[in-house]
Amino acid sequence: MYYPDPDYGIYMIKASDPAADWSDPVLVFPGKGIIDPCPLWDTDGKVWLVHAYAGSRAGIKSVIAIAPMNEAGTKVTGPDHIVYDGHVDDPTIEGPKIYKRNGYYYIFAPAGGVSTGWQLVLRSKNLMGPYERKVVMDQGKSTVNGPHQGAWVTTQTGEDWFLHFQDKEAYGRVLHLQPMHWIHDWPVIGVDKDGDGKGTPVLSYKKPNVGKTYPITTPAESDEFNQRTLGLQWQWEANSSGRWLMTGENGCLRLYAHHTPDAKTLWDIPNILAQKFPADSFEVTTKLRLTPNEKNGAQHAGLVVLGLDYASLSIVNQGDGYVLQQGICKAADRGGVEKNTVITKLKVPEVWLRVDVHNPGPNRASCTFYYSLDGNKYQAVTGNFIPTPGKWTGAKIGLYATAEKGSNDEGYADFDFFRVTALNASETK
Template sequence: MYKNPVLNADYSDPDVIRVGDRFYLVASSFDAVPGLPILESYDLVNWRLIGRALARQLPLDRYSVTQHGNGVWAPALRFHNGEFYLYYPDPDFGIYMVKAKNAAGPWSQPLLVKAAKGWIDPCPLWDEDGKAYLVSGLAGSRAGAKSVLIISRMKPDGTELLDGGAIVYDGHGEDSTIEGPKLYKRHGYYYIFAPAGGVPTGWQVVLRSRNIFGPYERRKVLQQGTTTINGPHQGAWVDTGTGEDWFLHFQDRGWLGRVVHLEPMKWADDWPEIGDEAQGPIGQPVLSYRKPKTLHPSTPRNPADSDEFNEAALGLQWQWQADPEPTWSFPSQALGVLRLIDTPAPPQAHNLWNTPAVLLQKLPAPRLMATTKLKATILNQGDRAGLILLGKDYGALALTKTEHGNVLRQLLCMSANLGTSERIVAEVPLSQDDVYLRVAVDEGSVSFSYSVDGKEFRPIGQRFMAQPGIWIGAKVGIFASGVTDHGEFGYADFDWFRLTALP
């Protein structure tokens, strides 16, 4: 048996394929770098993070600063002619493609296959006759139009669209905000799986036609129903190779992000039936179910989170808030630490929300503690380093150098996305330059504590409620920042970063 969600973390807009006995999942990454996480599973339930397909976001001048909510929107992953093809949209620039022989990488540099503002959510299909197509949606915020799905002819090598596309479905009637399409072919039918109705409250639609350009028949196949799983949509159909079919989709959990659910699926009269249909002809999400019958046995595992910083490279779980500069951080296998340099924030960064050099990862559960051991070599007054829980509201613990010596501050910033300033909620003097920092998250309630010896932790400051970012959940991580932009910068050595379940 398994219990939903199978990924209780922010893997938004998942797409899934099977290659041999393994499954691969990709998700949106927006402005976080490196982007496009690639996860691997043998059973659709237990997943591990094996790579990221996007080392830096293009164009470089655009993504050298934070771009919350922009960047990589809903991607699609396919395996064709012995290669993995990954298409992703940037709603301000168009549709890109990267490819690789191995899902773990290395991946090619992004290729812009369609320069078009507002074109989003692409998914390719290579037909039996060798022709290739791409389905996509439109973002009203950029294109001035939405709620339609478009299919374009594409070069067989997947590198360029051959025409301006044709509308194959208009959802303005019963499927407003239809988007995130996934394109398949089965038994002579072309299928488009697409969510509609908006992220928090929507449903899953399936369209089918004998002609790829339509007209398409429509059927609603998944909705919230009597469950607590709101907006069950935006996902992918995958077969197991053992005769079973399954559907993965996300659910918007607010501050936790968009978590991933697994639904049983079967075919009847060449229509998919998804989830639990005991309450009526339209399926609703299952809370638990028997595990899929797959080609390979599996063991329990999760995407990486804790990090001992004992390797010569950053763990795959970590992401920056913009394309990183080469001097922001230095992992050291020799020292067994991650060294963050006290990089000055750009002038336009009024707070840490808009500071690129903040190193973050997803929250892997709704109840957890994150603890890190920090030793700071602070050279300049005002330099600081610490632990942060970041969303539109954020809280942080920062070891800071003042004119009176080192202090530990709890900082809060409400509506950080609006450019508000931090306020110091609590402050304690420190006679040492090393300290243990901890943040606890209990169903969204966030509190901080610290220790000077790693044994006794003392609470500091006040609680606040975690808030999501823009299209993403809150994140946890570490930072170091300075106030001077010349001479030698100070630095902070993080010995380890450990995530544990709350007792």
């Protein structure tokens, strides 16, 4: 597996090796701003690496280059050469994938920008060009903007398909699968209704024929927290620590109220356990109980929708009891200040929290928070929150517990469950 570090170059790790160590990768191609690598083992036994450049690091972009490699594909053995310049017709061309078919070399690459671009294919009889260009898919009249990056795949039955993503703002980068076929040695991706060789993306289509039928499944979302390990849907905001949590104890997730000394807002907190938005519209409900440690000052535990702007609903311990508090922060990555509003006082530090994520328009999201003191009747928190993307990601929804001060021990919050349901599928609010 090849992956780029924009500051240092292209690295490789043998992902198929069970003993592969991500902490000790092989530096394949040193250089600042070298990104989006893809290898080609040619029919003559030679090996090549196609890549793009990140303008922010390399000082140049909108070009595609190819470099020779050793037979094992573990080291670039000579200088790279630019084989296509997209400055005029295909600005910000990047993400190349290289193939060989019917005597042609093909470079599939997106151009025009992540959310506004098109899918380009270059072809040549010679690896180093010159290359012909053709736009083989763009947004057209579909709602799938971009479409960006991607790769050609062939099923067990010989069908051709194309995988790519769409940037949907707060919903993140959503994966699409498009039909693909060949006309006169050019690929056509998506549906080409006017026959001009340029397709548009489809939102629904006949499933690929892979030789057998599989049951319909969706990625994991909800979690009853009955297991000793977290599901693959969860991710931390930073490299994780085993002291942040305890799982599977009495059917709860226990998050310890960790103190981060330099944190000004939740944007700076590493121990937020979150997952990506699972759909355009959905509802999340959780139940939590806070057990603070008086030595740690104010402790917060709750539910957060996290992006460059974020909103949270949490239990906070105060000197005279507990409150339910909403926090909202704009431009958190640029030093925005969190504004807090007390929603209600709590007799006990236990509450059910809910957020509904609505989809009022293409690539738009809106969130409404709720709380309940008995798990049956929910009260809306005034005002809707408009989520924003994070850094290179969509918004996330997650759980957290934090402390104002550090000590030799930490309080904690027990989350009984995290349930994702279709919007309006729950009982009366």
